[in-house]
Each structure stands twice: as C-alpha cells, then as structure tokens.
Amino acid sequence: MSLLDVRVLGDPILRQETTPVAAVTDAVRRLVDDMFETMYAAKGIGLAAPQVGRLERVAVIDVGEREPFAIINPEVVLAEGSIKGEEGCLSIPEVYGDVERASRVVVRALDRDGKPMEIDATEILSRCLQHEIDHLHGKLFIDYLGTFRRRSALAKWAKEREKYPGNMRKLSPAEVASHH
Numbered sequence: 001m002s003l004l005d006v007r008v009l010g011d012p013i014l015r016q017e018t019t020p021v022a023a024v025t026d027a028v029r030r031l032v033d034d035m036f037e038t039m040y041a042a043k044g045i046g047l048a049a050p051q052v053g054r055l056e057r058v059a060v061i062d063v064g065e066r067e068p069f070a071i072i073n074p075e076v077v078l079a080e081g082s083i084k085g086e087e088g089c090l091s092i093p094e095v096y097g098d099v100e101r102a103s104r105v106v107v108r109a110l111d112r113d114g115k116p117m118e119i120d121a122t123e124i125l126s127r128c129l130q131h132e133i134d135h136l137h138g139k140l141f142i143d144y145l146g147t148f149r150r151r152s153a154l155a156k157w158a159k160e161r162e163k164y165p166g167n168m169r170k171l172s173p174a175e176v177a178s179h180h
C-alpha cells in the first residue's frame with residue numbers, strides 16, 4: 001500500500017464528475033487500499049477518489065461503528081428527513097461548518113469485491129455517506145453554507161491554503177506513525 005497526496009480546495013479535480021467503475025479489478029482494489037491508508041494517516045472518517053487526484057467513482061468510509069468499507073458506484077436510493085450537523089473535510093483542513101443533510105439515506109453500491117450491497121444509514125454514517133457521494137459529483141460541504149458562513153469559511157481557508165503549495169496536502173510519515 002502507499003500513501004497518496006490529498007488534494008485541497010483550489011485543485012480543479014475536486015469539482016470534476018467521476019466516472020463509474022466498469023469492473024472492480026485488482027487496480028481498483030489497490031486504489032481502495034491506498035485510500036484507506038491515506039484516510040487513516042489523515043485521521044479522517046471518509047475519503048473520495050477525487051481527493052487523491054483520481055476520477056474513479058470510489059470512496060472509503062470508517063466511522064468506527066461498523067467495519068470499514070468501500071463504496072463503488074454508489075447511488076442514494078432513498079433520502080428522508082433532515083438534520084443539521086457540523087462537517088469538515090480532509091481537502092479543506094481546519095474549516096468546519098454546519099450542513100443540513102437528509103437524516104436517513106439508503107445507498108446502493110458495489111463493495112471491494114464488486115458485490116452489490118445496500119446500506120441503510122442514520123446519524124454520522126448517513127452524513128458521511130452523503131458527504132463522500134457529493135465528492136464523487138464535484139460537490140463540497142461548503143457549497144451548502146449560507147452566504148455569510150461560506151464567506152467566513154473561505155476567508156479562513158485563504159490563510160490555511162498557504163500551507164499547501166500546489167494544492168497538495170502531503171501526509172508526513174510522522175502523521176502515519178502517530179496513527180499506529
């Protein structure tokens with residue numbers, strides 16, 4: 001496995017539409033495994049392919065309440081209710097905001113073995129699924145913020161951004177070591 005660089009806000013790939021995975025091959029599984037390693041190194045609970053510079057429709061999730069899993073070609077087949085909650089993003093470090101999401105979603109996807117699966121989620125898992133699936137369609141959590149909150153989030157980001165030349169967030173071995 002290898003650690004991937006995380007793309008941060010400003011990299012155009014974060015706004016691109018992904019391409020559905022035609023077949024879950026070893027190459028796709030390698031991407032999934034590298035994404036897990038990268039997500040853990042960055043201490044995140046979810047990571048989508050565009051965040052590591054890739055356009056396969058793939059995301060990985062580990063919110064700690066069930067086994068970590070990958071979602072390949074995910075689709076939201078049911079969304080109901082609505083609830084506000086704070087979100088952050090590995091691609092916009094140090095920026096947080098309250099986002100209104102469906103309180104429950106049912107998602108269909110392929111797993112790491114290419115088998116169809118369905119997840120019925122509420123609470124943090126529901127929020128994480130919606131956040132990651134948004135990434136696969138070029139959408140970011142800051143898009144949901146109202147004008148004022150969005151402006152202050154972007155002002156904060158304007159300072160943070162200087163830490164990431166070329167819109168790249170390089171995870172250091174120290175960050176990896178501290179995780180294990």
Ligand code: ZN
Nearest residue numbers: 088089090091
């Ligand atoms: Zn994110």
